[in-house]
Amino acid sequence: MATRVSGQGSRDGQARTRLARAAVVAAARALFLERGYAATTIETISKVSDVPPATVYRLFSSKLGILKALLDLSIAGDDQAVALPDRPMVRALLADRDPRKQLSGLAGLVRGIMSRAEPVHRILVSAAGTDPDAAALLAELTRQRQHGHAQFARSLARTGALQPTLRERDADDIINALTSPEVYRLLVSDRGWSPQRYEQWLTEILIGQLLPAPADTSTAPGAND
Structure with missing residues (x-):
């Protein structure tokens, strides 16, 4: 039973991470197009995506990391690795x-x-x-x-x-x-x-x-x- 609970928790965590990544990337795309790359801050992306700044940095490391993820998603059409x-x-x-x-x-x-x-x-x-x-x-x-x-x-x-x-x-x-x-x-x-x-x-x-x-x-x- 404990193993199944742990597995479910892991899957739930992965799902939350994917949702957070998707929210950050979507917010960044809209902000980059509206304001430009230089004028968009991590803090603004965090606010629009409703993802805490610490989580944004943990997932992407930097604003350029977000842009790279956005490019990868746009080119491939999905987030498959x-x-x-x-x-x-x-x-x-x-x-x-x-x-x-x-x-x-x-x-x-x-x-x-x-x-x-x-x-x-x-x-x-x-x-x-x-x-x-x-x-x-x-x-x-x-x-x-x-x-x-x-x-x-x-x-x-x-x-x-x-x-x-x-x-x-x-x-x-x-x-x-x-x-x-x-x-x-x-x-x-x-x-x-x-x-x-x-x-x-x-x-x-x-x-x-x-x-x-x-x-x-x-x-x-x-x-x-």
């Missing part, structure tokens, strides 16, 4: 032998991430201008994004799916440029595109830039026989 490249959907995309489906899936993946994370990325970029630790976090986030996209360029190159004159490095550069937060911000946030239109555009331009044009069979011998 599984890195994005290791998630089944990403692994399935990289293993897909149809390059058009692979790039279409990549566009959908990027759209989902950007729709959640682009506003938070903007916060980080702003913070990086004055905070060296935020600048280091931005550099690491950029490195991770580039590493993830390099896997798609490598997969396409290994299967011989790229245009004949395109090197793997060129494909990597194209993918990184087209899927960047800056392009999403320009088209969706600044120019008013819907996320759906962005995804369709991204799919079409990735396929057009990376894969050989489909063979035109309408003029092939016997095509009209």
Whole structure:
């Protein structure tokens, strides 16, 4: 009986911790977007989230720790402790032998991430201008994004799916440029595109830039026989 009570207590404690983390992250997101990173204090986040300051520091260590948790949640879409490249959907995309489906899936993946994370990325970029630790976090986030996209360029190159004159490095550069937060911000946030239109555009331009044009069979011998 004592073991079951202890186990229940542990589960209850874990549930309370997750609720507290979620409340802090939600409050921080709203405050960062409303006031900016520099003007938001741990004390204000604590007050809005109704989580004591000591608990906030215990869970996140610092305001930058909160921002990092917010970024992780925004990119992944949940708080599971599984890195994005290791998630089944990403692994399935990289293993897909149809390059058009692979790039279409990549566009959908990027759209989902950007729709959640682009506003938070903007916060980080702003913070990086004055905070060296935020600048280091931005550099690491950029490195991770580039590493993830390099896997798609490598997969396409290994299967011989790229245009004949395109090197793997060129494909990597194209993918990184087209899927960047800056392009999403320009088209969706600044120019008013819907996320759906962005995804369709991204799919079409990735396929057009990376894969050989489909063979035109309408003029092939016997095509009209």
